[in-house]
Amino acid sequence: MDKISVEKKWNKRWQDTKVYQFDKSNVDNKHYVLEMFSYPSGSRLHIGHWYNYALSDSYARYKVMKGANVFQPMGFDAFGLPAENFAIKSGIHPEDSTLKNIAVMEEQLKNIGAIFDWDAEIKTCMPDYYKWTQWIFCQLYKHGLAYRKKAPVNWCEHCNTVLANEQVVDGRCERCDNQVVKKDLTQWFFKITNYAEELLNGLDDLDWPEKTKAMQRNWIGKSQGGEIEFQLTTGQAFRVFTTRADTLFGCSYVVLAPEHELVKQITTDECRQAVQDYCDEVAKTNEIERLSTAKEKTGVFTGAYAINPINGRKVQVWIGDYVLATYGTGAVMGVPSHDARDFDFATKYGLAIERVIKSADGSDDTLPFCNDGVMVNSDKFSGLTSEEGRLAVIDELEKVGKGKLTTNYRLRDWLVSRQRYWGAPIPVIYCPHCGEVLDENLPVKLPYDVDFRPDGTSPLARHHGFVNDVKCPKCGADAKREVDTLDTFVCSSWYYLRYPDSNNENAPFDTEWIDKMLPVDKYVGGAEHACMHLLYARFFTKALRDMGYLHFDEPFKSLVHQGIILGPDGNRMSKSRGNVVSPDAYVGEYGSDVFRCYLAFGFKYIEGGPWSEDGIKAINKWLDRVERYVLAAFDKYETTDKMGADEQQLNVVRHNTIKSVDADYEAFSFNTAVARMMELVNAMSKYDQAPVKNAKFYQDTALDLLKMLAPLAPHFAEELWEQVGQDYSIVKQAFPTFDENALKLNTVEVLVQINSKPKLRLNVDSSLDRAGLEQYVLSQSKVVELLEGKQPKKVIAVPGKLVNLIV
RNA sequence: GCGGAUGUGGCGAAAUUGGCAGACGCGCAAGAUUCAGGUUCUUGUGGGGGCGACUUCGUGCAGGUUCAAGUCCUGUCAUCCGCACCA
Numbered sequence A: 001m002d003k004i005s006v007e008k009k010w011n012k013r014w015q016d017t018k019v020y021q022f023d024k025s026n027v028d029n030k031h032y033v034l035e036m037f038s039y040p041s042g043s044r045l046h047i048g049h050w051y052n053y054a055l056s057d058s059y060a061r062y063k064v065m066k067g068a069n070v071f072q073p074m075g076f077d078a079f080g081l082p083a084e085n086f087a088i089k090s091g092i093h094p095e096d097s098t099l100k101n102i103a104v105m106e107e108q109l110k111n112i113g114a115i116f117d118w119d120a121e122i123k124t125c126m127p128d129y130y131k132w133t134q135w136i137f138c139q140l141y142k143h144g145l146a147y148r149k150k151a152p153v154n155w156c157e158h159c160n161t162v163l164a165n166e167q168v169v170d171g172r173c174e175r176c177d178n179q180v181v182k183k184d185l186t187q188w189f190f191k192i193t194n195y196a197e198e199l200l201n202g203l204d205d206l207d208w209p210e211k212t213k214a215m216q217r218n219w220i221g222k223s224q225g226g227e228i229e230f231q232l233t234t235g236q237a238f239r240v241f242t243t244r245a246d247t248l249f250g251c252s253y254v255v256l257a258p259e260h261e262l263v264k265q266i267t268t269d270e271c272r273q274a275v276q277d278y279c280d281e282v283a284k285t286n287e288i289e290r291l292s293t294a295k296e297k298t299g300v301f302t303g304a305y306a307i308n309p310i311n312g313r314k315v316q317v318w319i320g321d322y323v324l325a326t327y328g329t330g331a332v333m334g335v336p337s338h339d340a341r342d343f344d345f346a347t348k349y350g351l352a353i354e355r356v357i358k359s360a361d362g363s364d365d366t367l368p369f370c371n372d373g374v375m376v377n378s379d380k381f382s383g384l385t386s387e388e389g390r391l392a393v394i395d396e397l398e399k400v401g402k403g404k405l406t407t408n409y410r411l412r413d414w415l416v417s418r419q420r421y422w423g424a425p426i427p428v429i430y431c432p433h434c435g436e437v438l439d440e441n442l443p444v445k446l447p448y449d450v451d452f453r454p455d456g457t458s459p460l461a462r463h464h465g466f467v468n469d470v471k472c473p474k475c476g477a478d479a480k481r482e483v484d485t486l487d488t489f490v491c492s493s494w495y496y497l498r499y500p501d502s503n504n505e506n507a508p509f510d511t512e513w514i515d516k517m518l519p520v521d522k523y524v525g526g527a528e529h530a531c532m533h534l535l536y537a538r539f540f541t542k543a544l545r546d547m548g549y550l551h552f553d554e555p556f557k558s559l560v561h562q563g564i565i566l567g568p569d570g571n572r573m574s575k576s577r578g579n580v581v582s583p584d585a586y587v588g589e590y591g592s593d594v595f596r597c598y599l600a601f602g603f604k605y606i607e608g609g610p611w612s613e614d615g616i617k618a619i620n621k622w623l624d625r626v627e628r629y630v631l632a633a634f635d636k637y638e639t640t641d642k643m644g645a646d647e648q649q650l651n652v653v654r655h656n657t658i659k660s661v662d663a664d665y666e667a668f669s670f671n672t673a674v675a676r677m678m679e680l681v682n683a684m685s686k687y688d689q690a691p692v693k694n695a696k697f698y699q700d701t702a703l704d705l706l707k708m709l710a711p712l713a714p715h716f717a718e719e720l721w722e723q724v725g726q727d728y729s730i731v732k733q734a735f736p737t738f739d740e741n742a743l744k745l746n747t748v749e750v751l752v753q754i755n756s757k758p759k760l761r762l763n764v765d766s767s768l769d770r771a772g773l774e775q776y777v778l779s780q781s782k783v784v785e786l787l788e789g790k791q792p793k794k795v796i797a798v799p800g801k802l803v804n805l806i807v
Numbered sequence B: 001g002c003g004g005a006u007g008u009g010g011c012g013a014a015a016u017u018g019g020c021a022g023a024c025g026c027g028c029a030a031g032a033u034u035c036a037g038g039u040u041c042u043u044g045u046g047g048g049g050g051c052g053a054c055u056u057c058g059u060g061c062a063g064g065u066u067c068a069a070g071u072c073c074u075g076u077c078a079u080c081c082g083c084a085c086c087a
Helices: A003-017 A047-065 A081-090 A094-112 A127-142 A192-205 A210-220 A245-250 A269-284 A340-349 A386-399 A464-468 A495-501 A511-517 A533-546 A583-590 A592-602 A613-633 A645-666 A670-687 A695-709 A714-723 A770-779 A781-787
Strands: A030-035 A069-071 A146-156 A161-163 A180-190 A222-232 A237-242 A253-256 A299-307 A314-320 A331-334 A403-409 A428-431 A435-438 A522-524 A564-566 A608-610 A747-754 A757-765 A794-798 A802-806
Touching: A003 A094, A003 A592, A003 A714, A030 A047, A030 A495, A030 A511, A047 A069, A047 A094, A047 A522, A047 A564, A047 A592, A047 A645, A081 A094, A094 A592, A127 A146, A127 A435, A127 A533, A161 A180, A180 A269, A192 A210, A192 A222, A192 A403, A192 A533, A210 A533, A222 A245, A222 A331, A222 A386, A237 A245, A237 A331, A245 A386, A253 A299, A269 A299, A269 A314, A299 A340, A331 A340, A386 A403, A495 A511, A495 A533, A583 A592, A583 A613, A592 A613, A592 A670, A592 A714, A613 A670, A613 A695, A613 A714, A645 A670, A645 A695, A670 A695, A695 A714, A747 A770, A747 A781, A757 A770, A757 A781, A770 A781, A770 A794, A770 A802
Parallel strands: A030 A069, A030 A522, A253 A314, A564 A608, A747 A802
Antiparallel strands: A146 A161, A146 A180, A222 A237, A222 A299, A222 A403, A253 A331, A299 A314, A428 A435, A747 A757, A794 A802
């Protein structure tokens, strides 16, 4: 078979006859299969796209054959930094390059032969999509979930621009190698932290990989503890968060984040220079360096003192880069005796170390002692366990207004402002009289004629018309537009809601309709999105639910991560390594079905692995083998209508294969599905040698094989289906069902072990129970022989498996 | 440092609840077909020992539980991923 030309033929016929179109008229048995949409940065599909899309499509096709009304859309996450950077380098406008890339990728995606519903296609950079992204921004704003505050960005003074983390290499600008510093800008945030608790609890009921759920739990990072107020000797106060209030008596200093608002006020004149120098240094380091455990903890004394509220002691106030302004209260207490890090810090700077917790049995007298134990040297609290003490200390402080029990989350609010051109404009207007006002005259169009080269401001700020041709919607005064754009994660946080209703011009989606279409039944995409995208999307769903726009709690009921296909050298494919394998040459040589089948067979789906060229040749040969035996079944030969021993043998394999392949597809275990089908083909090849064959049975078996293969090699299976005279189309066929009776064997082989060592295999009546099996085996002369006259002390019989005789 | 995973032949990998480790395929070897290469077909293929029916070792390493462990438990090493001093 010329697999390439056959693919063209069937792609066209499928499209012409709309053979697998989603039926919107009845969605009771809908099955929404979604793959993470792609970013059109390179112009062509890479192997990762294929691995994700082609095999998810096989799952979708399998679901169609199982009777589901499958909705499988495709689209493009089209805004983003790479297109803009490419534009700065090449002078090609991001819109032009993006739309061109999309056109190429669309063509390639169509050649996969996937059942994508192109009517539902989304491109996030088009006004008919980002209009609604902006609309959602407005709704979040109106519900108090969008707000502005100052936050640092990476700033290159030489290039006069904001840099993404990705553009900062070892603390320097990737373009000019200049030192990158932090600069505070007022930016927009979404209040995802309002949903921290629900985002955490909701994970329990999701059919997601446990690993992913664990990662999200850690990301949200809930911890219970106490907030304790320290008063400075100069009057001001600040709070620290601690999970170990039981160690409060051992607190000998406190540390503020260098960015803490009090630092400037409280630093004494003698310490001012040192503190200033330290803060300047910290501004140069990124968070990862700052939090590196390999680095020695550093800090400087501010000259200020605070009062430990539990015992009235005066303690020094330090600043240290290991305390983050964004986590907890931006201040921590130092208890050197019971925290390893504090111990190092105190030792280095000569601060007091006093034991206030002893081990429960008193046996461990080393410091630091970081486990729970029993309080000592703690006034009236001495003798309490750590667990009791934590509550008692906070309780005591609460009485005097100096403490409370709190829950702290690691999760931070989501910063959505980008000082970039290629994104959805933030629909806000700044009026000299009314302040910030939403612009609900949507879309706020992204102008085309913008100078997006970096010059110290957001590119849109330089577009005079965009910024200034606007009146305040409230009072009509001359006003100015917001010039930042939205993070592309905003676009991708709701696209799954748009797909089912992507042509709706009156709303982002119809509530009643998406309540029927959502949640997504199977979401497939990379594990790298475990914390950001998947969490943001869950947040959007919950926020929109609380506003009444939809009525379900979670966007993605079931989630699968595909693995990563590595280069032939076992490393991640990258241009710099020179190990990138393009799918194009293989698809061109063998066809998309062969390529898809190789991806299916060569890897465990969720793990991926190194690319190998040998594997694809093997699959090509195997499909040829399939063709030979399917055609052989419909060839002329001497026939019988009896089900003899040969037929029975093949029939058992046939039904076993159906049973296994069905379960394998459901579980995304494509490699074993192919293996089982190979076994069936091997059995057919053996049966083919029989001089007289049961044609009806042989042909039915061949047709079952084609149906099972159709999800993985759709064009190939469709072509053979036609060649053996079946009616169009195999896509519409029900997945084969297996006959339980065909699998029931009269006899089954059991293993006889003596002292757990395999000795003998016996065919026994499969209906025997434990006692019957034991009795039967012991009566066999061969077994008696093996026992050499000894009596078994113990007999373990497992019906259908083995009998173990202990002598 | 914390969290999560992974570790099985020369290679990709299989292996319900603990129940014959290595299915399926690649590669390799031998044979048949072929002028030859390719294709196709047959057989073999974890290591050691034995002519042999057999025997022994074997799932990163070391222990343990069990009649029985790739699977469960403890410890340990290595690799990968994620988060990053989380107070």
